Amino acid sequence: MMKYAVSTPTFEGPFDLLLHLILRQEVDIHEVSLLNIVTQYLEEVARMPVIDLDLATEFLLIAATLIELKTRRLLPGKDDGDLDEELALWEERDLLLARLLDCKTFKDVASVFNDLVSRADLSFPRMAGPEERFAALMPDLLEGVSPLRLQRAYLRAAAPKPPKVIGLEHVAPIRASVADALVTVSQQLRLDGRTTFRKLVTGINDRIEIVVRFLAILELFKQGRVDLDQVERFGDIEVIWLGVEEQEISIDKYEG
Amino acid sequence: MSDAENTLDPEIVRALEAILLVAMEPVSPVLLAQLLEISQTTVEEVCERLAETYESAGHGFQLVKIAGGFRFQSHPDLAPYVERFVLDGQQARVSSAALETLAIIAYKQPLSRTQIAAIRGVDPEAVMRTLQARGYITEVERDDGPGQAVMFGTTPLFLERLGIASIEHLPSIADFIPDASVVEALERGLRVETDDVTAPEV
């Protein structure tokens, strides 16, 4: 049942880990940078033994958010950027911050609960109940209970209960993979030859998909299949297809 | 009484009070002597003195020796209040949770609280306390295994109330036990689409 605890002995969840990393960095004086946090977070995630899919997803979701924050920072020209994007980014960050604060709050509460339980454990309640002489007074609970009814009660109690289906509504499904994005983006570029990043993400609302697409373009750039140009800071990025069509496009493994 | 105990050792008195308060049944002087690391005679003496103290202080409870052991009980003077409490404070009908627990014990006895919890999926402690207080179930033996879990079973009163001569006369449940594959699937935590063997709600 408690499989999580076994696979990740130190951290109960992504917030737990992130909280730990950030608060630990605080000790190392001022140079806390998001970059370090992201790197360490990814290292921790990579270090984890094979864990169950749900938990891995939750860790990766936070990793994706961190990468997003990081990629934003890597985009030059922060002064005159798109205000909407800027705001969205802050919103994202504030959301994460709020959740981390919640996480910290309840961690502290839990330790107080622990103290309360430890103290309460020292006392044992009286549970002996009324003496026999009062037994006759107690109304017969089994009034009207037939053997058949007892049998039905047993069957009801012993019947297999379908395990609750794990609801993942809270986890934003990560539909986008970099590999898929590579294919899509390449196809588009073959047609257009020259386009902009904004056009390549037209109609995509999901933040993570946009990030994934950005990563795909960086990958193409690394492989020498596209050229990138950005005229002004925070301006649109031009993407120019260099037309290497022969071999199949593949991706290196991403750390995140 | 020996001289040494003319004044009761407060630590021993307090420990005695604590143990007897949480005990479900009378506690034998032998066991008390072991727990407190004093002689059985001392236990007897201290308990007697303590009982007198309660009586003269006019408490609503008593310390009595009964069935070979000591226990706290309500003072007979206060029976009218206790009766009112017993009548007022209890539900007149058996809850479905209680009935299910009782059914499990009836069909699977003897079994421990942990085993019942495993079948019901919830801790049956409170319900079992009620059933035991009503005299429908009782501790029947201790498990041989490590930890020596207390095992429970039904009482003659239970049979009497159900109007049957013996446990063998309960309707059979064998036909309804889910087969191994269902059990296995449940253990794996998979969702099973199975025709429910659940009997209709009573």
Next chain:
Amino acid sequence: MSDAENTLDPEIVRALEAILLVAMEPVSPVLLAQLLEISQTTVEEVCERLAETYESAGHGFQLVKIAGGFRFQSHPDLAPYVERFVLDGQQARVSSAALETLAIIAYKQPLSRTQIAAIRGVDPEAVMRTLQARGYITEVERDDGPGQAVMFGTTPLFLERLGIASIEHLPSIADFIPDASVVEALERGLRVETDDVTAPEV
């Protein structure tokens, strides 16, 4: 306290002691008031006075208000003796993950599993199943919203385990909001704008 109760009415005190002694769970002041035909306020006052009397007399038991009612329990000082006596008295420890989830539920109840997941960042399914099996949390109602999520809350048993009288007696959540330095550290850790010009690592 009113003048009338400066000296406790011995009959009421005795009846209280007798009733609480035979009770199997905390008895609410409302029920005690009914049974004794006195006001609820008087019940509370008498119980408080009685609890103090036991404490100062150095008894091995206590009268406490817990989970909305009054009950007798052994004095914490004597835990070593009582533990020796109560063989299966060791309640299994709650894991820290379970405690955190419990804390969220205690302060934010009623709330759904999804809401808990959003705060904890992990699906609390396994932990919640344990908490439910232990009887610390329970389904309290269904959300009105679409999907009718099952809402969870804590139980009286939870209060008993924590040894508190009611949810209102939990320490104020305000005391736990991380202070400015933590907030600052977190903010710095997630700082978006920065001067360092780092080349993409991708």
